[in-house]
Amino acid sequence: MxxxxxxxxxxxxxxxxxxxxxxxxxxxxxxxxxxxxxxxxxxxxxxxxxxxxxxxxxxxxxxxxxxxxxxxxxxxxxxLNRPEQYAIAQQFSNIYSKLSDLAPVKSAQSWAEVRQAADLHYGQADPKGKPLGRSFRVYLYRQTILTYAYFWEVDDPLKWLTVEEEEAIFDMALKAAARLDLLFVAIDIGQQVCDNWTIVGVSDAQFCLLNQTPMISFWGELEKIFSAQMSG
Structure with a gap:
């Protein structure tokens, strides 16, 4: 296919x-x-x-x-996601119960609340003074990482990851994806002031593509997966 x-x-x-x-x-x-x-x-x-x-x-x-x-x-x-899988992505409580040990607080009512509680490291703020917490969106299909992007569409030195930091967010994204019945998923991971990495968001990857996502990598990795399926 x-x-x-x-x-x-x-x-x-x-x-x-x-x-x-x-x-x-x-x-x-x-x-x-x-x-x-x-x-x-x-x-x-x-x-x-x-x-x-x-x-x-x-x-x-x-x-x-x-x-x-x-x-x-x-x-x-x-x-890529069946209706029941999309429903899982939209129901915060079901997802959070599976990921709470990877998140900054044990209980919350929404991802906005989780992000606020995370106390993320930041270097810039928006025009209203809201901190732009250092976070990245990792895209996965069938627990394979496609690519990732800095969450904010700004020129921020914090958007650059060291090799060790990239490995840390990939490890956390894979760990989270393994617990979720979602084939095509985006997982947001932020760095707290204490330097810990934490989950701050999960969504269906079809509906949350950031403008700064490296789309050549995104589409290219998906094509590799589907080509392998066709030839396998």
């Missing part, structure tokens, strides 16, 4: 780089109706069949994800 991109924002960096790399990108209207799926795919001279699809969008509701997943699946396009 090949990989395709189903994008509600064809002008995004992620969509443009995918297209340049030769990955098929299909444009969908924002908040598209299920009928728009057929309208988008049908006119193609080589409509996608038996494909893995990455849906680039704002995070949908659980019910909408299920409906869109089924609509794509009826055309032999399989999104």
């Amino acid at each position: 090949r990989m395709i991109v189903l994008s509600e924002d064809p002008e995004s960096i992620a969509s443009k780089i995918a297209a340049v790399m030769g990955i098929s990108v299909y444009s969908l209207p924002k908040n598209f109706s299920l009928g728009a799926i057929a309208a988008t795919l049908q006119p193609q001279t080589n409509p996608p069949q038996n494909s893995f699809g990455i849906w680039l969008s704002a995070p949908p509701s659980i019910d909408r994800y299920r409906a869109v997943y089924d609509a794509f699946l009826s055309r032999n396009i399989q999104l």
